[in-house]
Amino acid sequence: MHEVSIAQSIIEIVSGQCRKGGYSGITSIRVRIGRASGIMPDALLFAFDAIKVESPATGAVLEIEEVCVSGRCRDCGRDFSVEEEYVLNCPLCGGPAFEIKTGREMEIIDMEVTE
């Protein structure tokens, strides 16, 4: 499952930060996930909770901020954002030429630690 490896890398990154900073544990981690990233937030939470045991993130809560898919159309020149996970045509004019600006991200925004 895709989300398991993502959860693993999140835990590796924050555990590294935790060790470097000499903190005793992590209480929360905030991540930003685009709707078009292919990551299911529920599956990621589930994987995270299963893997976090035995890591400095064992007591951590994973907070997921979802980012909708947005872009700019090259035909009509307008910006759009959609609720779907993908865009096949510009939702404003139906044109096939557009640029996706957000929705593909997967990043750690910040984390809270205990000293």
Ligand SMILES: [Zn+2]
């Ligand atoms: Zn358009």
